[in-house]
Amino acid sequence: MDLLRLLARPPALPDTLLPCVDDLIAVERPDVPMHCLRPAAIIGAAADFVAGFPGEVLYAVKCNPDPAVLRAVWDGGVRHFDCASAPEVALVRGLFPDAVLHFMHPVKSRPALRAAWAGGVRDSVLDCAGELAKIVQETPDEERGLLVRLALPRGRAAYDLSGKFGAPVEEAAALLRAARPHAARLGISFHVGSQCLDPLAWREAMALAGAAIRAARVPVDIIDVGGGFPVAYPGSVPPPLGDYFAAIAAAFAALGLPEATRLWAEPGRALVAGGVSVVAQVLLRRGDALFINDGIYGSLSDAGAPGFRFPARLARPAGPAPSAGLRDFTVFGPTCDAVDRLRVAVPLPEDTAEGDWIEIGQLGAYGACLRTGFNGFDAIRSVAVRDPPML
Numbered sequence: 001m002d003l004l005r006l007l008a009r010p011p012a013l014p015d016t017l018l019p020c021v022d023d024l025i026a027v028e029r030p031d032v033p034m035h036c037l038r039p040a041a042i043i044g045a046a047a048d049f050v051a052g053f054p055g056e057v058l059y060a061v062k063c064n065p066d067p068a069v070l071r072a073v074w075d076g077g078v079r080h081f082d083c084a085s086a087p088e089v090a091l092v093r094g095l096f097p098d099a100v101l102h103f104m105h106p107v108k109s110r111p112a113l114r115a116a117w118a119g120g121v122r123d124s125v126l127d128c129a130g131e132l133a134k135i136v137q138e139t140p141d142e143e144r145g146l147l148v149r150l151a152l153p154r155g156r157a158a159y160d161l162s163g164k165f166g167a168p169v170e171e172a173a174a175l176l177r178a179a180r181p182h183a184a185r186l187g188i189s190f191h192v193g194s195q196c197l198d199p200l201a202w203r204e205a206m207a208l209a210g211a212a213i214r215a216a217r218v219p220v221d222i223i224d225v226g227g228g229f230p231v232a233y234p235g236s237v238p239p240p241l242g243d244y245f246a247a248i249a250a251a252f253a254a255l256g257l258p259e260a261t262r263l264w265a266e267p268g269r270a271l272v273a274g275g276v277s278v279v280a281q282v283l284l285r286r287g288d289a290l291f292i293n294d295g296i297y298g299s300l301s302d303a304g305a306p307g308f309r310f311p312a313r314l315a316r317p318a319g320p321a322p323s324a325g326l327r328d329f330t331v332f333g334p335t336c337d338a339v340d341r342l343r344v345a346v347p348l349p350e351d352t353a354e355g356d357w358i359e360i361g362q363l364g365a366y367g368a369c370l371r372t373g374f375n376g377f378d379a380i381r382s383v384a385v386r387d388p389p390m391l
Contacts, residue, residue: 123187225265
């Protein structure tokens with residue numbers, strides 16, 4: 001058994017018993033990408049969100065479904081999970097029999113609806129009459145929760161999510177009226193877009209939700225403000241999460257809904273982004289270009305077309321210390337596709353060379369889960385470490 005497997009520990013162990021990244025590199029000299037899980041960072045971020053948000057916190061499983069990550073989120077106090085498929089439902093239910101699961105994908109297959117209900121899922125999102133009919137036909141009346149997804153105009157988030165799901169205000173109002181007789185719990189949901197830096201986006205969305213509720217003229221039990229809560233990346237530092245929570249709480253209060261109305265959120269990135277880094281090895285240096293063994297078809301998809309910048313550092317456990325001067329490098333992934341390159345140059349020591357390792361951070365959100373096997377570059381190693389987040 002290799003050292004990585006020996007040192008990979010469940011997140012429940014104290015940080016002091018976990019290895020550090022540099023020690024692992026020095027001993028293992030990994031020749032495939034190495035994912036470094038920071039359970040303490042995830043536990044802390046989850047606990048802070050649960051303590052600060054004025055309602056229920058549903059972790060968006062799609063953001064990172066690694067069982068070790070899910071356990072860290074659970075250890076941080078999250079007990080509700082936003083699932084998008086029957087396999088996600090089965091995964092979370094297998095780990096946490098007492099968790100509360102919610103089927104928050106607006107379009108679901110009939111077999112998936114039946115499987116989710118059998119797995120104890122009672123809440124579903126919809127954004128059209130066809131999906132409402134499907135849910136009603138495939139699930140029993142008792143305990144059924146229905147949430148209408150509201151369409152939002154194109155916003156200011158890094159990832160705009162306005163083009164695929166959601167009903168306009170008047171249509172959402174009609175769906176609320178149609179769903180009310182079939183729902184033990186009725187709600188309205190929205191999503192302002194992923195990595196949204198403006199707390200006022202939630203206030204504006206809440207005002208639209210209020211307009212739909214007033215037009216529907218039926219009681220609503222839940223307001224789900226979705227995800228989109230941001231984290232820091234190089235050159236992009238969002239306001240404190242407390243600013244978002246305050247804006248949401250004020251907008252929620254302004255709706256004047258009954259006191260029993262519940263407030264939900266579906267964070268993903270905000271809980272797990274800082275909890276994973278990847279260590280990649282330099283395969284070749286060609287001038288100011290570096291070829292590494294991970295790329296946009298692997299853990300670095302957000303560094304491709306979206307152009308996210310991630311914190312990066314050189315790791316050289318043996319040999320001369322890295323030079324003090326930095327140079328901007330173009331970084332290519334390992335595949336034969338010319339598109340496999342990081343969109344933004346990466347500043348690294350001028351003497352970065354073949355055989356060096358680069359640790360790239362803030363990859364806990366949508367890093368490992370978007371990996372592909374393109375060109376056969378799908379081998380990875382994973383280990384829990386005690387290092388703090390890179391940002």
